[in-house]
Amino acid sequence: MRLIEELTENAGQVQQQVLMEILTRNTDTEYLRGFLHGIRDVHHFKKTVPVVDYEQIKPYIDRIANGEPSNIISSQPVTELLTSSGTSGGQPKIMPTTAEELDRKTFFYNLLIPVMNQYVEGLDQGKAMYLLFVKPEMSTPSGLTARPVLTSYYKSNHFRHRPLNKFNIYTSPDDTILCQDSKQSMHCQLLCGLVQRPEVLRVGAIFASALLRAIKFLEDHWKELCMNIRTGEVSEWITDDRCRAAVLKVLSKPDSELAGLIEMECSKDSWEGIIKTLWPRTKYIDVIVTGSMAQYIPLLEFYGGGLPLVSTMYGSSECYFGINLKPLSSPSGVSYTLLPNMAYFEFLPVDHDCSTLGHEDDQVAQAQALSNGSLDSLQTQVVDLVDVKLGHCYELIVTTYTGLYRYRVGDILMVTGFHNAAPQFQFMQRRNVVLSIDTDKTSEEDLLKAVTQATLLLKPHGYILTEYTSYADTSSLPGHYVLFWELKAKGRKVIDREVMENCCMAVEERLDSVYRRCRRRDNSIGPLEIRVVQCGAFDELMDFCVASGSSVNQYKTPRCIKTKAAIQVLEGMVVGRFFSREAPFWEPLRLIGNAQV
Known part of the structure; x- marks a missing residue:
């Protein structure tokens, strides 16, 4: 300090x-x-x-x-290249880093707990249930590894050989964090967190979306997790040997009493306050809830049951910037102090x-x-x-x-x-970012290109797209992109479901690789939805915006709408809802010559 x-x-x-x-x-x-x-x-x-x-x-x-x-x-x-969640030409940006920069990041992380200790007592009396994951890597022609910044840190000796002091003991063994299969990693980390329930003092992930994805996984798999705890065995589909061995050390023996308690809580009609219920000693939830993650605050408050939401740090692939010196401030009031030596x-x-x-x-x-x-x-x-x-x-x-x-x-x-x-x-x-659910960042230009490509499927069927907008729907898990389309048809035509579903998939295929990875590999974004609205719906939207203070002369349709009231204007005029039938194509990137493929 x-x-x-x-x-x-x-x-x-x-x-x-x-x-x-x-x-x-x-x-x-x-x-x-x-x-x-x-x-x-x-x-x-x-x-x-x-x-x-x-x-x-x-x-x-x-x-x-x-x-x-x-x-x-x-x-x-x-020493390696860090892949950013921002994109260039539809591909992740790559940023240079050095061995010394890893030292600087470790220094940065070491400042976070001393700050928390000023506000929360007793953090040395238990463990942190942090759900941490690695992402795909790629190799460059020069032999350098290119991977996300957090994956780089978790795989480094700085993390793996960190001093096991009383403040950085996690419920997740390193081998469960480093498991390449995100589903196996999630199952095993949650299982370890449930088994060590009495010791958990703080719950978290890096981003709010990741923690909510874990809660959704728990909702879908709590019966299987309870069976693992009751029998003292790990599910057969956990095939990563190191991950499996690490979990068995934590699981150690059958525990019917704990399994029964978890079953009782998870079988209730409402999951309000489930984090506080399952991990009753938890003092706060540690996740980033600023920027695009702010849209998840209501869900976190629902599941958290009154636990403080703490955003401790601000950083990126380029470098780490600052820390929150008042971590218990409300999410809407979070400010970061930039550290001048970074x-x-x-x-x-x-x-x-x-x-x-x-x-x-x-x-x-x-x-x-x-x-x-x-x-x-x-x-x-x-x-x-x-x-x-x-x-x-x-x-x-x-x-x-x-x-x-x-x-x-x-x-x-x-x-x-x-x-x-x-x-x-x-x-x-x-x-320039208009849509974001997880680590994806879709710009207005990218969205326009994707929509333009999809509308080519409309022409043979006599439809014309006259106007569109979008928003990120995070009211359910996982969140998904919603596009409002106003269509004009030649003659009186019934909207063809297959055509519209194909349009949904065409939009997704044209979005960048980070979005497509979140959809196909991580399952952290749900199927894209197109909601077709009545003719005149966007005139109603303009009237609403003008009545709210926009200039008639300068008004142009927003390509992303943020307010609930504006969304409701269009929602009240929806005549059809259509979803992508399949996740878009994605495969890990490789660098060949001067091209990313």
Whole structure:
């Protein structure tokens, strides 16, 4: 806690030291040399190095993936590539990382429990039931592994050989976390958590969606889990040998009394408060409930029975950013304090509707500026960490130790306060993302392309799509995408169910690989639904929006609707509901040459 105080009291000085250290190490890399020409100076860095999106740095990362040396962007060896849940051209983005960055992440994790200890007593008197999972990996032509950031951490020696002190003992054995089969992993982790029920003091997962997926699994399989506990045996379909052996050590012997207690609770008509009922010593639920995960707060509150929802940290594949110094604050009031030693942070001002200030199309303007050698106007607008203003919104820009320089993360943050000299931020939204259920992030452009492709199936049958919008329906588990379509037909036609179901599948096939993986492999997203509405429904939606304050002159149909009231306007005019019959095609990605396939 003293270290946190020192870092935040000297936030400006620490930031300058971080940038100078990054420049000292990496000025001679190919990327920075092209802008700095060997000058290690903060002012020169800000004047000459451009603010960039992923598309500008992707060619350099691809070259490393294809076997060129790390010093293209980093003086330290790139040890692996981290796949982001954001996408580029329908594929996951890949970010460079180094061995030292894993040390930095471990340092970050080690700060979380000391903060919680300030607010919750007795966390050293039991275990944490954290449901943690690994995701698919791919290999690059250079031999580097590319995988999600959390998978990288769970498979590292930092996690597997962590000191088993009283604060980081989990109910899930490592071999159940590292099991590649998500269903086997889920079953075994829940089984271990139920067996160790009296010792559980905190329940959690990384994201709210993952914990709710576990509850849905428990709803579907509690009878089988109880049978495992009653007999002291693991189900035969658990075929991962290491996973099975690890669970049997925890299960150890039959326990009819525990099985009966769980059966009694799970067989009740309502599962309200089930987490608190099954794990009665639980002090809080540890999950990220900010950003797109906020849509799951009502369900978590239902299942949690009044347990606090705690979001402890804020990070991404690019780097880890900040921690929540007031973890028991309400989910709607969560703010993160950015730790100034993790990376060099800059901020691009955005207006209150979260559109970037400056050019109407800043990405096009930026590409033009880079191509002709002039400075992009974005460059002159960015401000340092200690210069942000209370109540203002900004897009986060990072310069990391691992080879990202003035990189736009895409997160929109609002300044809510300060801890010493370090600002605190509330996560507002992702730039350009309109739909998200789990780790998927679907942009308006991706949705348009998918819908356009699907509408080709309508033409032979005399239908025309006149308008559409969408929302993420998380009222049931798993959540799913809903599209409202208003159709115009030549003549009086009855809506053909098979045609509409084919349209649902066509949309899903055109969405990116992260979405398709969540649908087919992880089962964390349900079948896409198209709800056909009466003619005139979108006129009703416009009337509603105008009555709520939108300008008639500037109104355009929102491609994603957020408010329950707006959804109800269209819901009241639905004449048909159609779902995808099958999950879309997906297979683990491989990198071959310059292409991801």
